[in-house]
Amino acid sequence: MARRKRSNARGSDATPTLDRVVLVRAGGAFAWTLLVIGLAAGWILGLPWLTARAAAQAESATQHVAFRELPPWLEAQDRAFLNAVVVHNAGVDPLDRRGLVQTRQALLDTGWFDSVSQVRRTAPDRIEIDAVFVTPFALVRDKDGDHLVDREGRLLPRSYPLGEGPAVWVLLNPSFERPRNFGTPWTGAEVSGAIAVLKLLEDRPWAKQVHGVDLSEFPRSHQLRLLTDRSTVVIWGRTPGAERGAEVPAAKKLKYLDYHYQQYGHIDGGRAGALDVTTDVAFER
Template sequence: MAKRRRKTRRNEPERWWERLRERLAETEWTRARRASQAIITILVVAALTGGWLLGVPRLRAAVAEATATEVSIVFVDEPAWVRGDLLALLDLTARHQLSGDPIAQSDLVAMRSALMNTGWFDAVRQVRRTSGNRIEVHADFVRPAAVIRDDEGDHLVDPTGKVLPRSYETDAAKTQIVITGAHLPRPGLVGTVWPGADVTAALRLLRLLSPQPWRGQVAAIDVSTFRDDESLVIATDRGSRLFWGSAPGAEEGLEVLADRKLARIETAFTELGHIDAGHRGVLDLTNPRAVVGK
């Protein structure tokens, strides 16, 4: 019995050392595992961060594209003639200035400048974002008044003769009165006034004709003889001609004044249905006594 107890006492130190080694081994494993987890975490974060940084430009581009597509651009109180291709062009011009940042004031400034440069506005008074996806443009559109014809076609102008950014093939602008026979060439820059006293005189007459109920029967104002006698001729939609004479306000001698000439045309339109009174030649409106047919 005594021998067995001594043997047990001799084994106790060995067991203690074994338990100590096991605890040390467990501690080292725990530390190694924790270190590995930390390294893995760092690597994952680095990978995610790197991927994010690489993806930021693409993400920004995608957001900008989506934002530009979603934004509604409204031209407040736009004229009825602003439609179709022209409206699409103006919308695209404005949309091209969007960076994708819904609070960027610089986008609105750039939009105003770009729209003014199109030549379709007398003024762009305000461009404002009324909500995150709606932009309102408050602007004064130009007012097309006529087309002036040259060898290259018919070119749109406003009431002052300023050339607008649209040209047509000859006779393609069906809703516009044509000024024919201009002596000076079209200016090279859009927004520049077409030079010449003949064009100025025709536009002055046009201002009198435009509001009249019979305006649709006026096809053209011919200024081809203006250099010789400073006279204007109205060409009708039936090929007949009304010799108007001097520009409104420039009458001399016994020439009938503009208001009386208008009254004569009105009488023909009201009583006979057409401003040429059924005459296929030339009607002289300048005679003080009566309209003279030629």
């Protein structure tokens, strides 16, 4: 009797109950759930790091920048600056158009462009720009140096020590300070007026005999004076279209200078003093 009881007891311990089976299976399922959650959490938490790493690798990739119409006068340092502006603003995502729109505005803000019609990515690592560059026209000289302006008198992002700029006309003694922002016209009518005169004579055979324009008399009398390469002076007078009283129009002033050039080889007519071309008879002062 006692042996049977012990045998029955061992048989009862060896046989799994329904509750134990359910617990074992539930525990296995729970473990798998934890594993899946852990893997998902690891992926989600690691995703920003992977994204940042991919972005960093892409950022280091070479971006080729091509301007369709790059002027030969643009200096190497200015080209490098414009390329950097494009790469910085465009980004590296070929599907992100916001960067291209931002690049267009950033280029316009440099002051080097009349217009930027299109910025497009032609390949994952290549950006092309259709733009019209401004045309450097003259230097405006103040106490801080020579500052480049375009044909509209707008300040360009290039300044030089006195006398070290490119071979363009120099406008001396401006009464207004230069603009704070590139691409902004020089304040006042004197710079724009001097440029208007220089535009009239730029195609004349004697244009290179004019070194620059003295603006010092403009605030008082609205007169402009041409400075020649022989350190002589031609009193031009008022800006084209603003002549007053007996002052002759710009077309007649040009004829006077044409005549002097043809007769004497120089627009100053061989005179040592200032040549006044504002009246019907050009004379020396």
